Amino acid sequence: MFEKEIEELFRLCMRVANETPAFVEFDVLSHVHICHINIMDAGWDCKAEYDGNYRIYFDGKCPEDSKKDYEAAKAHLLRLLANGKCPLNLEEE
Numbered sequence: 001m002f003e004k005e006i007e008e009l010f011r012l013c014m015r016v017a018n019e020t021p022a023f024v025e026f027d028v029l030s031h032v033h034i035c036h037i038n039i040m041d042a043g044w045d046c047k048a049e050y051d052g053n054y055r056i057y058f059d060g061k062c063p064e065d066s067k068k069d070y071e072a073a074k075a076h077l078l079r080l081l082a083n084g085k086c087p088l089n090l091e092e093e
Contacts, residue, residue, distance in 0.1 A: 002058045005070045006035045009056070012077040013037065022080050033059035037073050041080065052076045 039052035054073035
């Protein structure tokens with residue numbers, strides 16, 4: 001459950017990391033079956049809070065919350081790419 005969506009988010013995170021100044025942290029924790037994404041829009045700042053913090057479980061736990069966080073994370077990453085003037089292929093194939 002949510003494996004395809006997590007792969008999509010990983011590709012978007014890689015694009016954001018390479019095409020914008022934003023800081024993106026992408027973790028997969030196998031012992032609790034969760035994908036965790038943290039984002040700082042303006043780049044890494046040890047004194048700043050994250051602009052986005054998302055959790056997607058891939059074991060069927062919390063499906064409604066996982067779907068909500070998946071959609072919010074995707075929108076956040078696409079917004080960063082659009083704001084970074086990377087309009088080509090914003091919506092992943």
